[in-house]
Amino acid sequence: MSSNPSDASFRHHVGDVSYVNTLESSISSANSPSIADILNILFAKIIYFVKLIFHLFFQRKFILHRLTGLSYLLQYFLAFYLYFKNYESFKSSFLIWSLPLTGLLQAIIAMYTFTFLSRTKRDAGYYSDRGTLSYPFVVENSFFASLLLFQWLYYSNKFYPLFTSSIIIDNLFVFLPYIPRQLWPKTSFRDSIYNSDKTKTQRNKKFFFIVTHITKWFYVWAKHYIGFFLNYIRFFNRVDTEEIYHIYLLLLFGAFATTISIFLHTLKFKGYLGPKLSFMIYMVSYLATFYSFIRIRNEFIVNIDLTIYVFIGLLLNFTKYQHAYQIFLMILFNAHRNKILPNDITKYLFLS
Template sequence: MDTTVIGNRTGSNLDIIQRIDRLITFLFHLFFQKKFLVHRLVGLLYLIQYALCFYWYCKNYETFKESFLIWSLPLTGLIQSIIATLTFTFLSRTKIDPGYYSDRGTLSYAFIVENTFFAGLLLFQWLYYSDFFYYYINNSIIIDNLIVFLPYILRQLWPKTHFRDSLKNSDKNKTTPNRKFYIIVTIITKVFYVWAKHYIGYFLNYIRFFDLANSQQISYIYLLLIFSAFATTISVFLHTLKFKGYIGPRTSYIIYMASYLATFYSFIQIRDIFFIHYDLAIYVLIGVVINFQSLYYQHIYQIILLILFNSHKFHLIPTNIDRLDFHPIYDRENIQYITTYFCLEPYSIKENVNIWFGDQPCVSMDQSMLIYEWYHNIPSIQWPKDAGFRVGANTLHRYIVINIKYFSSISNNIYGEHVTMTRKKPKYQIGTYEISTNAFQFQRNFADFSCQYHSSSMEVFSALLFSNPEGNLHWPQTFYQLQNSIDIKARDYLIGTCIYEDKYKLPIESRDQICEVTLLFYMKQDDKIPLETCENNRFRDIADEYLPVDIDIPKTLFDINSMYPNKTPDEWAIMNRNISSLTFESNVDHANISESNTDHANILYLTYTNINNYHEIVVLIHSHKLLFILLIWILLLIVGLFILLIVILRTRKYKIYISTNKKRTTAIAIGGETGSLSGWLTKRRFQQYGDDGNTIENEPLTTKHRWTSDSEDSDLSETEVHNSTDFRNVVLRN
């Protein structure tokens, strides 16, 4: 028994050693043969980078995003494609069939050269969606516009292959068992190519051109680009494996199809971007329709979009929008209030979660700023003209946090805020100034505060009131628009009082904040935002001297500001109960954060304006959301039927072409042997791809090597054929 066990172990170890030996031999023949050595080594480098890229993306996206692979992987792919054009010069230059969409024959040289164009486009997108490279590409203007809008005008500098040529030659370049399979997958690939050209290419470039994608959407777009890198570069490697007989033709093509169909996973994850920026999606859809027309119309359309989009981006088109938008998305019957904060780092109970339940918006409230609050029964405030907040990586405000309080629990809501950023620097910057008093200052039914201001001059235009829950203020605790702005300069004193209808009945600690006032102000861009705060009643004598003894509590909104109606907050809310200011969709349940993606000198600004005509259209869409979705599906169905009709018409033409041009094949035997001249040429051609010409010469010509069509252009010259063949023994058979 012991001898048997030892024998089994020895046999198992020997089998493992043989497998390792075969693997090493396989890798050596594939990557380290002297012939085409540079091409092989660069290909190996690309495969290693691709595996590392996929690993880092899945394990830690932040590591991947900041790694060298963002530029090195697509650059290696471009270099590999250029080396291929310099290496495989022996491929047919007159062959119009690409050669990839068949199981019989080699690639055409035009297909190899054409692949450099798509590798270059892929390199551009990888760099374009990188925060580091985007800054330079966006500021280059020329490169930005040339690749985003006019890549297919540059495309005319490359040779072009067509799917239709592969379909027309199906009888010659596809074996009978695989012919139907290859015809079907070629048509699928052709339809996908039209989609990819416009929505992976144009649409995603348009989104980045206007910098409309958030960090989460960019992460899914990079996953899409990883799959695209496989379909662009590794797919050619699959053809090599197929040609050498390592994998079957169907297996090779199914892997290739899986790589490009996997891109739809990313589109599903970023589907909201199509609805939010539906105007760009429609522009691209028009481009899809024009794609079936002549190149002249396609180029004209892209030039028109170039002019239109640049005019919009650089504010050259006159509109009724003098500032950008900052609007709450609400329904008075469901939403009690919406607050908006700036944070250096948002607070979340779970790592990498951007929606959570709770009241704390930021990790450090000392580094936060409450910039806006909408209350259900108080009119929204208006920011000063040409004023905005600074946000971005080089400021303390990297995140925007939105907190929503509902009257009752609801689902499938579209409430939140629509915030649009601009790179155009406004004349003034907006900031907040905090005033607070604690319970120690509480006397009878009021609490006074007083302090001295020491920073740059500021204009206060709004104030937010807040009190401890036990000391409810008479009115909603939200921002109120001041009747006139208040000019505050350095060394001015700020004094005031918080009045309560009833004194606290519950015991409170002396350190508890019972009254807080947040002032919204604006100042010149060059002035430094004050970091000081006003706490308690530090100048009691001044407060006692200047504060009036009898203060009337406002009864209506009009008492605060004449711009408000002469109604109480509740009366105003009832009057506007059926009015909703739905602007843009934002799936926010309780709190949501948005990160600034600008990591360089470009500071973004938030500004505010009234609703405009463009927003009114979106309000209409949100009011009839189901109808809008139905119209979108009908439009997509019409486009799909249009494409299907074109495919059917072209398939019918193809069948007519085949029936009118089909001829009987004439076989040529050489020297009475059973082999054909086409088989002999296939063997000769295979030697050029072989790793070792001496070993190939002695191998039998098996069916796995018979992939060259007898209709293809030979790699041999007529002189070589005559000098290599004894035509005295040539017999023609009909």
């Protein structure tokens, strides 16, 4: 999964897509294409596909990054297949930990591979139709990959007891992940729009203006309800087997939006995907998470106490009190889980 600008020099030759298109157009204009013509197109497409795979994943330059990306893609498609084909095998498989761990490793490898990228935080490079990713955006992605790794493991019955017995890790990732977040660079959606005249073509400027705002508000929702809310209900172990089933589908979509989305940018940069199509695929992946929330919608009612606590946190998101609020909830929730709070106080603060 390389975003390497030097790869843009790759061009199609005989057996590539331009050659295939020429063959197809010539055959479509013929009254009765021969079997030889059809086989010729099929062979050309196979050659093109093989060359494409080699170019994307097996060139020596950035080889570790490329092979890790290929490993992630293979694991992702296997995980998606197993999830629908045999969920029991999926949830007990190595993919529960290896897929998100590979995603984190891929993000870390990218940090040490693409150090030559622009250091600007003004435009992340993702929310535009020209230009490359910025280095802060690449580094920032490792933070979100680590959060995703935690949730994949936290919802696994195999790993959940390990986290609950580890007070520091449990509380750090459930309540306080955005305090160490300050150690990572932070790109801004607002800044991505600031430099629109230079990073976006005129015909796509309006499109990226709209989708960037949609993505911004989704991220606010995701931070609090995909992040904090799902962490809170698992912290109190208020989810059953069926709900965990739907949440893992959400995490699969999240894995796509966090890691494979970077690969989409690579395909866009190389010209294999158009800028609008690339971004729309990314949008579909993160908006698909709402399907899982529809399936577990009762959780918002059953856990109305946690729903309200999360909503308050969402309202405080852009204030200086957001970290203090999470520290307060950490103390309160731990006191409740360990049955330290008096019953006459608990009944006003929690449902169960």
